[in-house]
Amino acid sequence: MVLSDGLSNPNKKSTIVADCTKLLDTQVANMGGVSGLGLKAAYSVVKGIRPTYCKDAIEGLLPQSLNALDPIWSEGIQAGNPVGHLTQNRDRAANALLAITDAKIEKSNNTIVKGAYSKLRNSAKKHVEDAIPGLAKIIDNYSKH
Numbered sequence: 001m002v003l004s005d006g007l008s009n010p011n012k013k014s015t016i017v018a019d020c021t022k023l024l025d026t027q028v029a030n031m032g033g034v035s036g037l038g039l040k041a042a043y044s045v046v047k048g049i050r051p052t053y054c055k056d057a058i059e060g061l062l063p064q065s066l067n068a069l070d071p072i073w074s075e076g077i078q079a080g081n082p083v084g085h086l087t088q089n090r091d092r093a094a095n096a097l098l099a100i101t102d103a104k105i106e107k108s109n110n111t112i113v114k115g116a117y118s119k120l121r122n123s124a125k126k127h128v129e130d131a132i133p134g135l136a137k138i139i140d141n142y143s144k145h
Contacts, residue, residue: 003066003073003143012142017062019138021055027131035123042116049112061100066139068096073139082143083136090132094125 006012028043046053069086072093076085086093101124105117 003070003139004063006142007063007066013059013062016138016142017055017059019141020058020062020135023131023134023138024054024058027127027134031127039120039123039127042120045116046113049110061104064100065097068100069093069139072096073143083133083140086136086139087133090129093132093135094128097128098124 007016028040031039043054050056072086072089073082075089076082079085101117102121105114108114
């Protein structure tokens with residue numbers, strides 16, 4: 001079974017989207033320092049465009065994201081600890097996820113979102129890596145039900 005198989009179930013999909021949206025909100029809220037202030041401001045701008053923008057983006061990117069993470073997750077299953085394996089391989093996981101968002105942003109016509117993303121892209125990898133343990137727990141919970 002690949003991670004994205006369960007997304008045909010609307011209840012599972014809505015649950016994982018809600019959990020990932022909450023994880024994103026929490027990660028942004030907990031950021032400190034000057035870069036955290038910049039990210040919080042950019043996040044507010046994006047959410048100001050449309051309150052459901054982040055939720056909708058997560059929902060749209062979810063199948064590709066789960067497909068990108070599936071090889072790492074599968075390695076973790078074989079090793080007996082997919083959550084730990086994904087967390088230990090947060091560098092690979094972040095690169096896989098950012099490749100998806102980079103391609104998506106490249107095709108976007110929304111100059112506000114493109115501008116915000118380009119300003120934050122250099123620091124994005126660290127932030128994505130920081131979110132991987134929480135994402136791994138969400139995937140684990142989702143894949144068990």
